[in-house]
Amino acid sequence: MGSPGDGKNEVRHRVWDLLAEHGAAPPDVHGSIPNFVGAEAAANKLAELAIWKAARVVKAVPDKPQIPVRVLGLSQGKLIYLAVPKLAGAKPFYELDPANLPVPPAEAAIPKVAATFARTVDTDEMPQVDLIVCGSVAVDRRGARLGKGAGYADIEVALLQEAGLIHEATPIVTTVHDLQVVEDELPETSHDFSVDFIITPTQVIECGPSRRPEGILWSEIDPAKVAAIPALALRAAQRPPIE
Numbered sequence: 001m002g003s004p005g006d007g008k009n010e011v012r013h014r015v016w017d018l019l020a021e022h023g024a025a026p027p028d029v030h031g032s033i034p035n036f037v038g039a040e041a042a043a044n045k046l047a048e049l050a051i052w053k054a055a056r057v058v059k060a061v062p063d064k065p066q067i068p069v070r071v072l073g074l075s076q077g078k079l080i081y082l083a084v085p086k087l088a089g090a091k092p093f094y095e096l097d098p099a100n101l102p103v104p105p106a107e108a109a110i111p112k113v114a115a116t117f118a119r120t121v122d123t124d125e126m127p128q129v130d131l132i133v134c135g136s137v138a139v140d141r142r143g144a145r146l147g148k149g150a151g152y153a154d155i156e157v158a159l160l161q162e163a164g165l166i167h168e169a170t171p172i173v174t175t176v177h178d179l180q181v182v183e184d185e186l187p188e189t190s191h192d193f194s195v196d197f198i199i200t201p202t203q204v205i206e207c208g209p210s211r212r213p214e215g216i217l218w219s220e221i222d223p224a225k226v227a228a229i230p231a232l233a234l235r236a237a238q239r240p241p242i243e
Contacts, residue, residue, distance in 0.1 A: 007187045015138045033135035035064040036177035038201030043068035046199045051171045055130035062111040063135040070109035074098045090230040091120035123163035132172040143194035143207030144186040162215035173197040
């Protein structure tokens, strides 16, 4: 019997193949969060939702298909946070303050540009987060999602959860192409979080109930990954010894 990881990889490759076959993403989509055709339309559809309109602080992702979401957020005066690449900094998040942008939102939303001016912060320097926007490779109608498989999105959410910056009712959404919405139920593990809304260029799918870990599940993180991510290494060093 295959492991959940085997099942996840099969779905990832099926979706990447489908997107490439239909011209819904670049031919080199494999191995990435798909930069899907219609990303701007999906962002505009997200912007119509009450959860977006009410949000003042948005935790976004640095992936290309969510650039339109970040541009909209900055243009509308929202404070945007996104992770530094591979969470490799001692302070793992960039803070994009629309009141202090040295370049237009369309440029500030590009991670390489943001890295040249954005303040880096740890969770103790961040306000409560009103909305999380993530990218996905595949998602099912219950809100189970698959990323690329590196696990960074799960760790980002766990860091926010551990710091008390999000709670059970904090909405998590993903913007994807319609072809990324799969009808079969995706395998889930205890460190996975689900999304509350799926937004495609053509529809909004409300999911539920939400499923998310209470914080960092240390027993499930490879020690090598803890060592490679300074924010995790710091927290691990501060944990009380196990008796």
